[in-house]
Amino acid sequence: xxxxxxxxxxxxxxxxxxxxxxxxxxxxxxxxxxxxxxxxxxxxxxxxxxxxxxxxxxxxxxxxxxxxxxxxxxxxxxxxxxxxxxxxxxxxxxxxxxxxxxxxxxxxxxxxxxxxxxxxxxxxxxxxxxxxxxxxxxxxxxxxxxxxxxxxxxxxxxxxxxxxxxxxxxxxxxxxxxxxxxxxxxxxxxxxxxxxxxxxxxxxxxxxxxxxxxxxxxxxxxxxxxxxxxxxxxxxxxxxxxxxxxxxxxxxxxxxxxxxxxxxxxxxxxxxxxxxxxxxxxxxxxxxxxx
Amino acid sequence: xxxxxxxxxxxxxxxxxxxxxxxxxxxxxxxxxxxxxxxxxxxxxxxxxxxxxxxxxxxxxxxxxxxxxxxxxxxxxxxxxxxxxxxxxxxxxxxxxxxxxxxxxxxxxxxxxxxxxxxxxxxxxxxxxxxxxxxxxxxxxxxxxxxxxxxxxxxxxxxxxxxxxxxxxxxxxxxxxxxxxxxxxxxxxxxxxxxxxxxxxxxxxxxxxxxxxxxxxxxxxxxxxxxxxxxxxxxxxxxxxxxxxxxxxxxxxxxxxxxxxxxxxxxxxxxxxxxxxxxxxxxxxxxxxxx
Numbered sequence: 001x002x003x004x005x006x007x008x009x010x011x012x013x014x015x016x017x018x019x020x021x022x023x024x025x026x027x028x029x030x031x032x033x034x035x036x037x038x039x040x041x042x043x044x045x046x047x048x049x050x051x052x053x054x055x056x057x058x059x060x061x062x063x064x065x066x067x068x069x070x071x072x073x074x075x076x077x078x079x080x081x082x083x084x085x086x087x088x089x090x091x092x093x094x095x096x097x098x099x100x101x102x103x104x105x106x107x108x109x110x111x112x113x114x115x116x117x118x119x120x121x122x123x124x125x126x127x128x129x130x131x132x133x134x135x136x137x138x139x140x141x142x143x144x145x146x147x148x149x150x151x152x153x154x155x156x157x158x159x160x161x162x163x164x165x166x167x168x169x170x171x172x173x174x175x176x177x178x179x180x181x182x183x184x185x186x187x188x189x190x191x192x193x194x195x196x197x198x199x200x201x202x203x204x205x206x207x208x209x210x211x212x213x214x215x216x217x218x219x220x221x222x223x224x225x226x227x228x229x230x231x232x233x234x235x236x237x238x239x240x241x242x243x244x245x246x247x248x249x250x251x252x253x254x255x256x257x258x259x260x261x262x263x264x265x266x267x268x269x270x271x272x273x274x275x276x277x278x279x280x281x282x283x284x285x286x287x288x289x290x291x
Numbered sequence: 292x293x294x295x296x297x298x299x300x301x302x303x304x305x306x307x308x309x310x311x312x313x314x315x316x317x318x319x320x321x322x323x324x325x326x327x328x329x330x331x332x333x334x335x336x337x338x339x340x341x342x343x344x345x346x347x348x349x350x351x352x353x354x355x356x357x358x359x360x361x362x363x364x365x366x367x368x369x370x371x372x373x374x375x376x377x378x379x380x381x382x383x384x385x386x387x388x389x390x391x392x393x394x395x396x397x398x399x400x401x402x403x404x405x406x407x408x409x410x411x412x413x414x415x416x417x418x419x420x421x422x423x424x425x426x427x428x429x430x431x432x433x434x435x436x437x438x439x440x441x442x443x444x445x446x447x448x449x450x451x452x453x454x455x456x457x458x459x460x461x462x463x464x465x466x467x468x469x470x471x472x473x474x475x476x477x478x479x480x481x482x483x484x485x486x487x488x489x490x491x492x493x494x495x496x497x498x499x500x501x502x503x504x505x506x507x508x509x510x511x512x513x514x515x516x517x518x519x520x521x522x523x524x525x526x527x528x529x530x531x532x533x534x535x536x537x538x539x540x541x542x543x544x545x546x547x548x549x550x551x552x553x554x555x556x557x558x559x560x561x562x563x564x565x566x567x568x569x570x571x572x573x574x575x576x577x578x579x580x581x582x
Contacts, residue, residue, distance in 0.1 A: 123437035146414035146513025155507040158449020171544040216446040220511045222437025230437045253462040258438050
């Protein structure tokens with residue numbers, strides 16, 4: 001059986017066709033311009049592919065509450081053309097097949113849980129650190145939505161006294177995204193992250209902020225694995241720094257077999273940047289089960 | 292049908308008999324001394340009560356992993372006599388009935404979700420602020436355990452520059468429990484919380500720390516309600532301060548109908564300090580369903 005997958009991002013839309021084993025058979029990309037144009041490209045792509053269902057891992061905030069009148073909508077996004085856009089309804093009308101729908105980061109996590117490094121774990125966390133910071137969460141084998149959906153990038157982590165940078169978040173002066181996203185690194189040091197690769201103090205501070213956040217997520221969600229993706233994490237030296245600072249900050253308060261094996265607890269994304277599209281395939285599969 | 296409930300605390304053991312409607316028919320308390328003595332009182336109490344099952348809401352850390360060899364044990368508690376004590380095994384041997392088992396704070400949350408102010412909510416959080424700080428979490432209608440169980444009291448919240456106090460946590464210099472528990476208030480101001488009731492700066496700082504933590508939990512777990520219990524929360528002026536600082540710190544980043552009604556979002560425990568025992572009754576009921 002074939003499934004469609006849409007990774008809906010604020011700058012591009014990745015469309016793919018795959019199967020239940022996680023094979024991606026073909027892929028296409030379209031720029032995210034305004035809804036009528038972009039959706040025509042997307043529905044045109046999927047129309048004759050004989051897919052049984054489509055999964056959508058979507059930028060947000062989005063409405064995931066199936067009892068809500070605006071279920072399937074992109075809601076209060078700063079991308080004004082997409083604000084209050086009924087993306088699920090539009091796809092359902094054009095394609096007439098079941099549509100699975102979740103956040104982009106829940107999609108990435110679902111990809112890792114289904115086909116990647118978190119296979120069969122009931123409780124896991126995926127965090128992406130790039131232009132923004134966001135995360136997907138699974139608890140008791142199910143993706144977490146709750147009141148809305150997690151907004152992990154905006155937890156308050158306390159600005160270090162020696163940090164001369166300024167938060168890039170328009171809402172918060174000391175949230176994780178404001179102090180540790182790609183743009184915040186660039187603003188603080190005056191260069192892009194990639195040009196700062198050899199400068200230790202850049203990554204010491206970055207790892208300190210990220211490790212503080214991971215300790216808080218760990219104590220709150222108790223995941224069995226934490227997966228880190230996104231552009232900033234291409235700086236591979238970060239992993240070792242983050243793991244050491246995580247242990248330092250946890251200070252032995254929690255003892256579990258998972259934390260004893262920290263190299264397998266805090267890990268990079270494992271699916272060559274296909275975790276989102278693979279998660280969308282699983283969302284499509286689950287939509288047939290009425291999940 | 293009758294159910295037994297045990298709220299197992301570090302200083303006392305509360306035993307009760309109740310029914311599925313949340314009626315508590317009788318209750319007894321025994322001091323927590325050493326296991327052989329205390330367990331004899333407990334099993335003696337329950338022995339002839341004709342209960343169908345017993346629910347235990349227990350101080351921790353405890354092992355909740357049913358596939359583990361030490362499931363049902365109290366694990367690394369500082370109360371040395373109880374370290375690695377098989378409390379579920381002991382009760383099962385003595386009483387020969389199904390035993391439901393969870394943390395004390397998950398018990399309190401379950402009480403509120405089943406019989407109290409969070410009735411029928413799928414996602415909720417209960418935080419107790421007293422001698423220590425701890426919390427129970429429900430997501431997608433199920434209590435959260437994950438790798439271990441949440442340890443909400445130990446998230447790092449950043450010490451305020453103007454705070455002349457010192458953390459009372461032996462592990463962390465800026466965790467919530469270290470800076471906002473009852474003993475930390477007493478150490479900082481040199482008096483018990485109850486004697487400080489009229490002093491604004493005490494509660495402004497306390498509310499600031501608690502609101503920071505609640506914002507972080509909200510962005511991580513996305514609960515539909517946050518319930519605050521424990522001795523410190525008997526200072527009722529705290530609720531208004533916490534709600535205002537919560538809104539200030541969230542800064543409008545998330546918009547939901549629940550947050551718009553903040554007085555019904557951050558609320559006091561509703562069951563006259565019986566939430567733990569009522570949750571234990573529900574744990575007993577669920578143990579018959581093999582939950």
